Amino acid sequence: MYQYDEIDQKIVDERVEQYRDQTNRYLAGEIPEAEFLPIRLQNGLYVQRHAPMLRVAVPYGMLTSERLYKLADIADDYDKGYVHFSTRQNVQYNWPELEQVPDILAELATVQMHAIQTSGNCIRNTTTDEFAGIAKGEVADPRPWCEIIRQWSTFHPEFAYLPRKFKIAVNSRTDLDRAAIAVHDIGLQLVKNDAGELGFKVFVGGGMGRTPIIGSLVNEFLPWQHLLTYLDAVLRVYNLNGRRDNKYKARIKILVKALGTEAFAEKVAEEWAHLKDGPGTLTQDEVDRVSKFFIDPAYEQLADEEPAAVTALRQEKAGFDRWVTRNTMDHRVPGYCAVTLSLKKVGVAPGDATSAQMRAAAKLAEEFSFAELRVSHYQNIILTDVKKSDLPALWEAAKANGFATPTVGTLADMICCPGGDFCALANARSIPVAEAIQAKFDDMDYLYDLGDLDLNISGCMNACGHHHVGNIGILGVDKKGREFYQVTIGGESGGVNNEPSIGKIIGPSFEAEEIPNVIEKLLNVFVAQRHEGELFIDVVRRIGVQPFKEAAYADADQ
Amino acid sequence: MPTLINNLGELTNEQFVRVDGNELPSEGNLLLSVEQWQANREQLSGRTIGVWLKSDEFAEQIAADLEKLALVAIEFPKFADGRGYSTARLLRERYQFAGPVRAIGDVLLDQLQYMHRCGFDQFELRDDQKVENAVKTLNYFSEAYQTSVERPDPLFRRRA
Ligand code: SF4
Numbered sequence: 001m002y003q004y005d006e007i008d009q010k011i012v013d014e015r016v017e018q019y020r021d022q023t024n025r026y027l028a029g030e031i032p033e034a035e036f037l038p039i040r041l042q043n044g045l046y047v048q049r050h051a052p053m054l055r056v057a058v059p060y061g062m063l064t065s066e067r068l069y070k071l072a073d074i075a076d077d078y079d080k081g082y083v084h085f086s087t088r089q090n091v092q093y094n095w096p097e098l099e100q101v102p103d104i105l106a107e108l109a110t111v112q113m114h115a116i117q118t119s120g121n122c123i124r125n126t127t128t129d130e131f132a133g134i135a136k137g138e139v140a141d142p143r144p145w146c147e148i149i150r151q152w153s154t155f156h157p158e159f160a161y162l163p164r165k166f167k168i169a170v171n172s173r174t175d176l177d178r179a180a181i182a183v184h185d186i187g188l189q190l191v192k193n194d195a196g197e198l199g200f201k202v203f204v205g206g207g208m209g210r211t212p213i214i215g216s217l218v219n220e221f222l223p224w225q226h227l228l229t230y231l232d233a234v235l236r237v238y239n240l241n242g243r244r245d246n247k248y249k250a251r252i253k254i255l256v257k258a259l260g261t262e263a264f265a266e267k268v269a270e271e272w273a274h275l276k277d278g279p280g281t282l283t284q285d286e287v288d289r290v291s292k293f294f295i296d297p298a299y300e301q302l303a304d305e306e307p308a309a310v311t312a313l314r315q316e317k318a319g320f321d322r323w324v325t326r327n328t329m330d331h332r333v334p335g336y337c338a339v340t341l342s343l344k345k346v347g348v349a350p351g352d353a354t355s356a357q358m359r360a361a362a363k364l365a366e367e368f369s370f371a372e373l374r375v376s377h378y379q380n381i382i383l384t385d386v387k388k389s390d391l392p393a394l395w396e397a398a399k400a401n402g403f404a405t406p407t408v409g410t411l412a413d414m415i416c417c418p419g420g421d422f423c424a425l426a427n428a429r430s431i432p433v434a435e436a437i438q439a440k441f442d443d444m445d446y447l448y449d450l451g452d453l454d455l456n457i458s459g460c461m462n463a464c465g466h467h468h469v470g471n472i473g474i475l476g477v478d479k480k481g482r483e484f485y486q487v488t489i490g491g492e493s494g495g496v497n498n499e500p501s502i503g504k505i506i507g508p509s510f511e512a513e514e515i516p517n518v519i520e521k522l523l524n525v526f527v528a529q530r531h532e533g534e535l536f537i538d539v540v541r542r543i544g545v546q547p548f549k550e551a552a553y554a555d556a557d558q
Numbered sequence: 559m560p561t562l563i564n565n566l567g568e569l570t571n572e573q574f575v576r577v578d579g580n581e582l583p584s585e586g587n588l589l590l591s592v593e594q595w596q597a598n599r600e601q602l603s604g605r606t607i608g609v610w611l612k613s614d615e616f617a618e619q620i621a622a623d624l625e626k627l628a629l630v631a632i633e634f635p636k637f638a639d640g641r642g643y644s645t646a647r648l649l650r651e652r653y654q655f656a657g658p659v660r661a662i663g664d665v666l667l668d669q670l671q672y673m674h675r676c677g678f679d680q681f682e683l684r685d686d687q688k689v690e691n692a693v694k695t696l697n698y699f700s701e702a703y704q705t706s707v708e709r710p711d712p713l714f715r716r717r718a
Binding site for chain 2: 005007010011014015017018021022025030031035038039121151152154155156157158159160161162228236239240244274278279280282283285286289
């Protein structure tokens with residue numbers, strides 16, 4: 001885990017004082033509302049439906065138990081005792097007071113955390129695979145690169161007033177992509193060239209929102225030394241040429257489309273020719289310095305086989321067996337695994353955690369996982385380094401704290417934005433829809449039989465719930481002041497065979513009450529049509545949308 | 559008259575007069591649009607002339623003339639239009655312009671430090687801005703990660 005030195009700390013501390021001063025000037029009437037807006041956004045503060053919302057960055061998803069305790073304390077001291085884990089590896093407070101935000105930021109700074117650039121038209125928190133560094137088959141650990149990008153993007157003086165928000169994601173495995181880099185403004189895929197040198201494949205202009213689109217490949221192999229100067233070049237081309245007249249056409253994807261991938265890539269190359277080999281060129285020393293923070297914890301030498309006690313308990317208790325099957329993941333170190341603490345308990349908004357749960361998770365991390373945790377874009381918490389022999393004890397503790405819902409990766413492990421219950425931008429509520437689906441599909445055997453299936457829900461076009469890349473996507477729309485839901489199928493973020501795709505709309509939207517039944521009809525088509533070993537997404541890709549569409553609207557046609 | 563300050567937050571008064579139309583005064587320092595400059599540059603030789611760029615005009619358009627210019631101003635039609643930051647860097651870093659680069663238009667206290675880091679050294683503050691706060695807002699941060707005009711070496715080349 002990266003540790004701030006004095007300079008990193010000073011930068012964050014100075015930011016807190018800057019924002020305190022700006023808040024005071026705003027409250028004194030010296031900064032008008034419209035001009036305070038980008039200031040507070042770039043400090044993580046939105047004004048939502050009921051109250052302000054503060055979005056705290058969890059850079060590339062890594063947390064320590066110390067930080068999680070602090071987040072829990074803040075939830076109790078400044079909020080209503082819970083937080084929401086978002087789909088972009090951020091933590092959101094739903095009820096802070098605007099006047100107290102500088103104090104909250106000061107608290108965060110004491111544990112090397114911040115809310116810098118978590119909103120606004122600037123470069124946002126860089127994200128990556130939640131299993132980075134422990135997964136098998138990585139080209140290289142993406143975390144040092146994320147940290148290097150974090151530092152480069154933090155208070156970048158040239159790119160604080162971009163046409164729109166800008167999101168960067170890094171992926172390392174070549175067989176799958178949990179970071180969904182294809183739907184980011186810049187997606188970076190770590191690769192090695194024939195000579196074995198490390199670099200990046202660069203995709204630009206992917207995105208969700210109103211115009212979902214897969215990013216275009218603009219550079220086959222960017223040697224790592226040139227990462228930051230190349231990012232500067234892409235951002236500069238965007239900053240100067242991106243549309244500013246229409247906020248719906250302002251993302252970089254629109255520019256890439258308007259120019260065409262080739263012309264865009266050429267413009268970037270021209271710009272880069274001036275920056276390449278300049279002072280922004282990365283040095284081996286810096287990469288080594290940052291990489292040192294991501295070395296392995298003190299793993300024990302263990303056998304890779306499942307300990308006999310674990311196997312025995314799996315045979316004895318079906319619940320434990322299910323949990324091990326769904327909620328643990330392979331680790332590259334023998335004898336270890338990663339464990340997902342599920343925040344998808346039925347009856348609780350997906351991704352919400354109480355301060356008691358946060359403290360419990362922090363304690364579990366101390367006990368079982370070197371005091372480190374991750375937050376995932378599936379809105380769960382992950383303990384990355386658990387000894388397999390500890391699984392029975394951890395299972396008991398997870399159950400006791402409401403973390404053991406054994407549904408990771410299934411339909412019930414939905415991604416869901418806060419929607420109309422909290423978000424001022426929403427067209428419709430999303431949490432009640434998620435709950436209705438969870439309630440309908442609560443038969444574990446059925447869920448397991450369906451296999452891996454991403455169901456993603458967004459309350460509006462902004463697509464915080466990533467509905468476009470859900471195998472099943474649900475989007476809240478407003479029809480004459482009433483809530484309706486549009487359903488897409490066939491989206492995929494890249495987790496399966498690393499083939500990202502955008503979901504297709506199956507037809508006219510539905511009322512909220514209809515959604516669970518519609519999902520059931522879609523699932524019936526899948527179950528009837530699947531071949532041995534096929535997932536939902538495979539079947540949609542093989543047989544197309546039509547059979548699903550027919551089934552979903554069958555009654556309506558009668 | 560709007561308040562003009564330098565990058566230390568001090569008042570300065572290098573006044574350049576902006577003119578409308580094609581009738582240019584025969585003396586004094588002038589601040590011309592790109593069009594005005596291009597139409598009149600021959601007869602202006604020897605005069606102290608600045609050119610102002612609109613936010614959609616690029617540094618490239620005046621790159622060949624920079625030697626003849628005493629000042630370049632970059633207009634921010636709205637403070638949230640961030641093109642001027644890139645334009646200033648290009649003027650400094652690519653075209654090596656060494657004269658003053660002035661921010662004009664919707665220029666607010668809270669953007670001054672980033673502007674300075676991108677190569678601006680004069681700021682024509684919007685009328686309602688409290689100039690006495692400029693020293694503070696120009697210096698909110700004592701360190702920065704990136705390469706910039708103000709400090710070309712990024713932090714990673716300067717860490718002990
Ligand atoms: S998708 Fe829309 S409703 Fe949901 S959190 Fe984002 S902006 Fe709000």
